[in-house]
Amino acid sequence: MAQVKKKSARVRVTRLDDTVAHQLADPATKKRIEKAMARWEKKTRPLIEAVRSSETLTERDFAVRINTRA
Amino acid sequence: MPKQNIAFHAFGDTALADALGLKPPPFVKKEEAHRQIEYVQEYAGELGCQSLVIESHYIDRDYMEDHSVFYSKSLYPYPNSCQRIHFFSVDQATLSTELKRLLDVLNRRDFRKACSAFSERYYLGFSVIKPLPGCPVGRTVLRCFPKRKDKTLVRRFDCACNYPAHLLGVHLSVRGLAFQQQDLGVSACATTALWSALQRARELEGNGPATPAQITIRASQFALPFGRPMPSEKLSLDQMCQAVQSFGYAPNLFRADDFDHSRGLLYSSVSSGLSPVLILEAPRGDRMHAVTVAGMKVRDPHVETLINPLIDDRAGDLVDLYIHDDRLGPYLRAEIRRQRRRNRLVIKVPLRKGQKTETWYLTHILLPMHSKIRLSLGDLRELGITLVCSAHAFRESLLHVGPIITSWSSWITRSHSYLESLRVTKDRVSPRVVEELCKSLMFPRYVGVVRMEAADLDPLDLLVDTTSTQRNLNCLGIVQTANTRTNTNSLAHFLAFHCECPLFR
Numbered sequence: 190m191a192q193v194k195k196k197s198a199r200v201r202v203t204r205l206d207d208t209v210a211h212q213l214a215d216p217a218t219k220k221r222i223e224k225a226m227a228r229w230e231k232k233t234r235p236l237i238e239a240v241r242s243s244e245t246l247t248e249r250d251f252a253v254r255i256n257t258r259a
Numbered sequence: 260m261p262k263q264n265i266a267f268h269a270f271g272d273t274a275l276a277d278a279l280g281l282k283p284p285p286f287v288k289k290e291e292a293h294r295q296i297e298y299v300q301e302y303a304g305e306l307g308c309q310s311l312v313i314e315s316h317y318i319d320r321d322y323m324e325d326h327s328v329f330y331s332k333s334l335y336p337y338p339n340s341c342q343r344i345h346f347f348s349v350d351q352a353t354l355s356t357e358l359k360r361l362l363d364v365l366n367r368r369d370f371r372k373a374c375s376a377f378s379e380r381y382y383l384g385f386s387v388i389k390p391l392p393g394c395p396v397g398r399t400v401l402r403c404f405p406k407r408k409d410k411t412l413v414r415r416f417d418c419a420c421n422y423p424a425h426l427l428g429v430h431l432s433v434r435g436l437a438f439q440q441q442d443l444g445v446s447a448c449a450t451t452a453l454w455s456a457l458q459r460a461r462e463l464e465g466n467g468p469a470t471p472a473q474i475t476i477r478a479s480q481f482a483l484p485f486g487r488p489m490p491s492e493k494l495s496l497d498q499m500c501q502a503v504q505s506f507g508y509a510p511n512l513f514r515a516d517d518f519d520h521s522r523g524l525l526y527s528s529v530s531s532g533l534s535p536v537l538i539l540e541a542p543r544g545d546r547m548h549a550v551t552v553a554g555m556k557v558r559d560p561h562v563e564t565l566i567n568p569l570i571d572d573r574a575g576d577l578v579d580l581y582i583h584d585d586r587l588g589p590y591l592r593a594e595i596r597r598q599r600r601r602n603r604l605v606i607k608v609p610l611r612k613g614q615k616t617e618t619w620y621l622t623h624i625l626l627p628m629h630s631k632i633r634l635s636l637g638d639l640r641e642l643g644i645t646l647v648c649s650a651h652a653f654r655e656s657l658l659h660v661g662p663i664i665t666s667w668s669s670w671i672t673r674s675h676s677y678l679e680s681l682r683v684t685k686d687r688v689s690p691r692v693v694e695e696l697c698k699s700l701m702f703p704r705y706v707g708v709v710r711m712e713a714a715d716l717d718p719l720d721l722l723v724d725t726t727s728t729q730r731n732l733n734c735l736g737i738v739q740t741a742n743t744r745t746n747t748n749s750l751a752h753f754l755a756f757h758c759e760c761p762l763f764r
Contacts, residue, residue: 213756230648233567233648237645
């Protein structure tokens with residue numbers, strides 16, 4: 190008799206089963222997702238630009254003198 | 260040989276400055292010289308202090324080094340030792356009895372256990388008093404405010420460290436972040452702020468201590484744009500970065516132009532247990548100041564803060580910061596506001612004793628980090644926004660469901676702390692998931708975490724290798740904490756595919 194394992198006792202480390210992988214790798218699906226992604230990227234561009242600009246430092250930033258006395 | 264004298268006092272009978280016999284130097288007003296020590300006394304009072312113990316002779320490493328490089332070369336013979344005050348939340352008589360009772364414990368393990376229980380119950384921290392009449396407050400570690408503020412707010416002091424202290428043969432410990440006031444000889448605000456921030460970095464990495472004297476010397480080693488290093492003629496940001504680098508940490512510097520992003524960086528850094536140094540500008544633009552963040556006050560439960568019509572930033576829960584300001588005192592509550600005109604982050608510090616509120620504009624955030632952490636908190640934030648975009652795109656194009664507000668937060672943590680959090684927090688996963696994560700992944704010392712959640716999505720964590728770079732990102736895995744909401748499964752699968760990493764659930 191085949192041994193039945195309890196479902197909850199197993200951990201599933203999913204490396205994407207073939208069906209899901211196949212579905213996501215389908216060119217038409219891929220294209221649809223890419224199109225939606227591009228739309229979302231456009232919407233969030235100001236947020237990303239704010240992140241990048243905060244790390245684009247110039248000499249002026251480093252020359253700031255901290256000069257408050259107690 | 261100087262004689263040690265340990266005296267017990269009731270708290271609050273007299274001003275601390277008087278109990279210690281402190282007198283301001285000529286031409287300095289008492290309220291200026293003793294502002295910090297008065298604040299320390301008020302803070303200890305708020306923590307419920309009832310008694311204090313003063314050690315008359317204490318050798319403090321930080322002051323010893325300041326003395327060695329600066330004060331020992333003065334004509335006036337400054338002593339090389341300090342006084343130390345210990346604060347307790349129990350009355351004098353009980354304190355004395357309890358300390359004696361501890362020394363009666365004969366077994367070493369029981370003794371340590373009893374000391375730890377005693378510290379937890381009664382010990383509020385200590386303050387080193389330097390023999391410098393114009394700036395007496397040296398290394399001061401006081402217990403942080405209690406966690407729960409009220410039903411909707413909690414205080415988080417993730418940047419706090421453990422400090423041991425020994426008194427009358429008893430091993431005491433306190434959790435907080437060290438504070439001291441600037442002396443304008445060896446250190447000004449920039450040095451002192453860095454000194455506090457490096458305390459936490461040192462606890463995480465076990466590097467050598469960074470004393471104020473060492474920080475000033477290293478900061479001025481290669482450049483002196485503003486004159487002599489001692490007496491301190493103030494530091495530039497460049498010099499502060501040099502000092503951080505010389506201690507073996509990477510100085511992560513951000514310009515704070517945008518309110519949402521600056522708030523996000525502050526939230527992420529405190530959540531990561533990294534203490535940031537804030538560079539502040541006075542409203543008139545004539546003064547710059549540096550303070551250290553010790554903790555934050557956040558909304559709990561979470562309240563939505565939309566930075567885009569469908570993106571909820573968890574950093575929006577940040578209400579106040581707790582800062583160490585060397586001009587005023589430790590754990591000052593600083594309110595966070597948005598400057599409408601320029602969208603900058605404004606910090607308002609309500610001063611005590613009826614003085615008006617101080618306002619500062621945040622210009623930069625300096626974060627000393629482990630040098631192997633290549634992904635900055637900014638990179639992680641960008642990754643978080645991109646991940647939320649992917650989830651929206653997937654819902655829209657494949658699941659054909661309407662837009663759902665999705666929240667995210669990001670932080671960096673030690674890998675073992677992350678694994679521990681998977682078991683001990685409310686979103687706990689099965690022990691087998693943790694086991695599988697440990698068996699199948701190679702974890703870096705620090706892991707970057709981006710957590711995403713929505714009405715249709717249980718919390719999902721994307722784990723990234725912080726030793727990789729944004730251009731060559733190494734995603735380690737996706738951890739699915741539960742499967743109770745409609746789209747959790749499909750989104751988890753999609754994100755694992757999108758990030759090219761395994762899914763753990």
